[in-house]
Amino acid sequence: MKRYDLIVVGAGPSGLSAAIEAAKCGMEVIVFDENKKPGGQLFKQIHKFFGSKEHKAKIRGFRIGQDLLREADSLGVHVQLDATVMGMYMDKEITVRIGDGIQHYKGDSIIIATGASENMVTFPGWTLPGVIGAGAAQTMMNLHGIKPGNRVLMLGTGNVGLVVSYQLLQAGCQVAALVDAAPRIGGYGVHASKVSRCGVPFYLSHTIVKAEGNDCVTGVTIAQVDEQFKFIPGTEKHFDVDTICIAVGLSPMSQLLKMAGCKMEDNPRKGGQVPLCDKYGETSLKGVFVAGDVSGIEEASSAMIEGRISGIAAACSLGYITGSRLEEKYQEHHKALNGLRQGMFAPENRGKILKKTEEGIDISESLLQKGYLTADEIEKYPGVTHQKGIHPVMECSQNIPCNPCQDACPKKCIKIGENITSLPAIDEKAQCVGCGMCVAACSGQAIFLVDEDIGDGFASVTLPYEFLPLPQKGDMGTALDRSGRPCCQAEVLNIKSLPAFDHTNLLTIKVPAEMAMNARFFKQI
Amino acid sequence: MSDCADVIIAGGGIIGCACAYYLAKRGCSVIVLESSDHIGNGGSSRNGGGVRQSGRDPRELPLAMYGIKNLWPSLSDELEVDCEYHQDGNLRLGKTEEHINILRGLTTRAKACGLEVEMIDAEAVQSINPYLSKEVAGASWCPTDGHANPLTTTLGYYKTARKLGVRFITGEPVTELRKIRGKVRRVVTSNGNIYEGETIIVAAGLFSRPILNSIGIDIPMQKVMLEALVTEARAHMFDQMLGTAEADFYGHQTKHGSFVFGGTLGLEGFTRDNGTPVTNSLAASSTCRGIIKYFPMLADAKIVRTWAGWMDLCADKVPVISPVDEAPGLIAACGFSGHGFGIAPAVGYNLAQLVTEGRTDVNLHDLRYNRFCAKA
């Protein structure tokens, strides 16, 4: 039996962050993870993160994972992979399966950072091969390089459903539709818009009637539901798909805590069964802490901060840092955490229907129901202006904690201000040089560079493009509007790929001038 | 709803549920008070499912034989659940000379009580169960023993008793018994509720001791933790109940295909109590080593679950199933010492007889409560 100052269970964003902070305080730390690769879900998250610069915004999830791992490594944290924690016992003892044996470890403190598991819904045929969790789709395509299917229907329009739909498109799959029983899209509008402009339809207030097929999925029927979530006869729609992806939320994976005897509560706001814990994440068992989704479902960005808090709290509990130092660091992290928990998608706003943005602008119903802003609505947002020459058009319409665009512009054209959830606004005094840094920096891919008049009745639109194959200069194609409908012919003027853009290519297309504010995607012929 | 009934039973385990069922069948009104949130939450749901006669103390053997003869064969039909009762014999295995000697002793004593049990050699063992290690040198063999599913049996008694009108209340721990004019009638719970009955049966496992203490009766019982585990489902292999001379494991293959095995670590009487029975970090590994010694081919079978339970180990390892003379109206049924499941139907049936007829088919004299008291 080996004893450590700190045992961390789970090498995801919160677990690694906890280990890093604890090791910085001088603790001897071991991290166990059942997977062959560390990073938890980070390694499947190939999109750029939201948030502020301090919280790894605009960095892709898997790179954050790599960064955390390097940092943990350099601090001497022992990350033991392919190591499944089998049980947690009295005296903070755990048993771990490593290779073909069982090892026993004790920790003077333990941080449980086991994350979440996917929720499921049932419908006739839900056990057929081809019905998979959205996490499974992500794992297959982003870790194993396998397409989950050729044609996919996504159930669920929370951020997971939206992000995975986009990733499916990136992997070369077709997405037949996004379906949600709720009347409104649950995730960020910008994520929905990315999918929508690629031509994927949204069906809100719809759900799956049945999955079809004998030995595997060959199709799916959906239908509209009423306010009691009962099917409305005659509204059935059929899709030929080989895969149905389910993204209907996550539940904390708290079994280890329960088995060890932690006091638990069922908290729907936190996604289910979670341990009761104090502000540092310490549970009813002294020296046993939690961090990340296991203590309540949130984003990876907040999981990392929670991890840091529990890491320093564990260090303090064993005398590695003083109580006042803990409090000082806690305040700093707490402030950051609070920042991330602001805006329309803040935990306290869950389930609420908001009508206006913080700026008092009406929230787009089209965005919430169809996944895109209409051409009329777009003009209301402070990021959208009409200027001579090239200038950014920021189609950012929801208050979410995110501000990389502000720092991205070398010319200070973009203002968000003190409040990280404010909508970005244009500083009309500053002069855009068309560098495109903002386009590549926007995690929501909501910024476009527009020159409404490049002569001869044409305009240019520069859009973020993360698909293969890359169009070539001179290629002709079709410009799609926000809803994914073809709006005009377009010619590729330029394609710019810089290391600083991190695989977000800047595609500039030439469209008729009247389409400057409509053309938002390019389809190759 | 009235808090009065003919019989109040403290304890919603298989003993309490079986008593309730047979009493209700005889027309009694019954209230069952269970301290935990679940019916059958103690040993009733945590035991290895043995329905054995062999290996039992002669004092409780008649109950075991009675149940196997009269109650178990028709229990699934009666309770309308699948109790998964199998009467395919019990093999108690030995590998060494020393083991065989232990088994011979057990066999001789059981035979003396009229039980059909014999010693068999290695070849006979293999013919009964060809999956066993060739190292098995011999076994005791009781062909009328068997096993059943403790979960469905316990909950089957509950379900059927409830259907017959028995009132079950969970989360209602009995803390005190009270005499009214010389007769035990009242039952007080920690929630402050009072129930009243003509007869009070205390079948609350370990908790029976403090309950009985409240009326000045003490039955010497010890809290001992036992552990068990279950494997993934495998193709059907055998139907016997198994045990070993060393008692390093016992168990059977269930109808589901999984193997339920219990084992001992040697620390059972000394495990720490943190309020709920939690498994010891060493126990499952130790049990697996025991199993593999006898079933090498199960070495790659996967364990899916392990669990622990407290047993109410009576000072002389047999239960108290007895009216309490000095407290008229009170019946104690506790101290089953880890082997109560197999005899539970017989206990329930005979106690129902005792309550309604004042007599029992099986002579319970050797299981009286006052065997631990000074002679009158």
Place this chain on the structure above:
Amino acid sequence: MYTINDRSRDIGEFIPAEDDDMLICRCEEITKGEIRRAVHDGMFTLTEIRRYLRTGMGLCQGQTCSRLVKGIVAKELGISPAELEPATARVPMRPIEMNILAAEETEAI
């Protein structure tokens, strides 16, 4: 910590529903109808449902179905799912071969 629960309280009759044959526990192949019937047989807690029907007792140990079962039982009892205590989690967290569980002698890292 225990909650008083009268098992004779009226929860209404069992009314068959169209989706009673919907599979809920994927491992043990238990249907919604079986779960609903079990509630009417008196199984008012998730632990009892599990012991009675084997929901969540298969290879995955309830990873997928426990939330679904909870919702069905709560609805049948007319209570909020949050009021139902989940069944106890048990060692091991993942299925593990006996010979591996038995192998404790290997050198610690």
Place this chain on the structure above:
Amino acid sequence: MSSRIENHPILGKPETGRKVSFTYDGKKYYGFEGEPIAAALKASGVMVHRYTQKEHRPRGIFCAIGRCTDCVMVVNGKPNIRTCVTPLEEGMTVETQYGVSSIMQKRKAE
């Protein structure tokens, strides 16, 4: 059509182990060493991993991270192997699982 992603706009060309052969229900298949068995099967278009014990219904990949145990198959003679987390090795024998073994039962539905 193979479902392998040849080149990914963000991740580039997937890193793979060496190409190895294995058998699936007696036939020779190829995959990359170290990738999950399930990935190799999926790349070759195999959807059904097993048929259930009671209802004999088909099952395949569901969670892909070793939790749901739906994708289990008989691997090298051992039943209930989670193919989504078990790395492919040269020469593995992978078989469809029927109930708890690789012996085909009559399907109930038919």
